[in-house]
Amino acid sequence: MYDVGLTQKQLPVITDLDIEINSGEVVAVVGSSGSGKSLLAHAILGILPHNAQVTGQMIFKGEPLTVERQAQLRGKQIALIPQSISYLDPLIRVGSQVHRAGRLSGLPNTKTSQVVDRVFDRYSLAPSVKQQYPFQISGGMARRVLVATAAVGRAELIIADEPTPGLHPDVVVETLNHLRELADDGKGVMLITHDLEAALQVADKVAVFYAGTTLEIAAALDFTSGNLRHPYTKALWRSLPQNEFIPVPGSQPSPEALPVGCLFGDRCSLATEACRETRPQFRIVRGAPVRCIHAEN
Ligand SMILES: Nc1ncnc2c1ncn2[C@@H]1O[C@H](COP(=O)(O)OP(=O)(O)OP(=O)(O)O)[C@@H](O)[C@H]1O
């Protein structure tokens, strides 16, 4: 980013990130605003701004996910359900957009129309919707069109970036169920959201994102069975309306002022001198990775 005038500086938005998604799995990436969730999605797809730097390793189906491979697989084997319905092209009829996504993903021309009809039917979109422009359909319908766009092709990894913002509760449940079905069909689904409650409805695993890192990757069942490891994950769980409904005090550090030690250190009641000195590495505690030296086996 630009600093003062034309001087540029590098802002480390994501650091020490580890995450794995298997086929048949919904992995939720849960974190508050600005924690780096969308940038993670864009990094996987290879659509970060040109001045962004990515280091480390991404593997897709056993092979390194290089820049060339990202370009090859984007929209084909790796599909995005974007954060905003503004990603729909306002000037193109809805049917053509879903059709185009199917063609792009490698469906043969002769079969595409048939597959498009099938996904329209599956996502309860009337055939007449195909003739409409995005502004002529409701918000809930537009969300379903976005899911249809990702589901029409042969993608094996589907990244849904905040797919349920401001939606009617019924539409939220419906969208989440659609993601679950995609995983049950054998796809891998990364569900990005700040809504832990929504994530727990469908996810197998929850990666808790904080200031650009994963603090814990817990099984969804760990939440209800009291098996959580990281103080932040526990606090997030307690903050849900059905639990104590007490928000986690304090706020996440900005990428410009990350502490040397544990990123959650200044909000943590367990923090000790050791936490402030070095950034905790992933340890396996009760079968799952966590970045906290105080998490107990
Ligand atoms: N092009 C950019 N240049 C510099 N900083 C950026 C850029 N894009 C994003 N950031 C910063 O990176 C951080 C993470 O942004 P990101 O959009 O990934 O957050 P998010 O977790 O998806 O948040 P939200 O829940 O609000 O969508 C933020 O602090 C943001 O200001």
Ligand code: NI
């Ligand atoms: Ni985002």
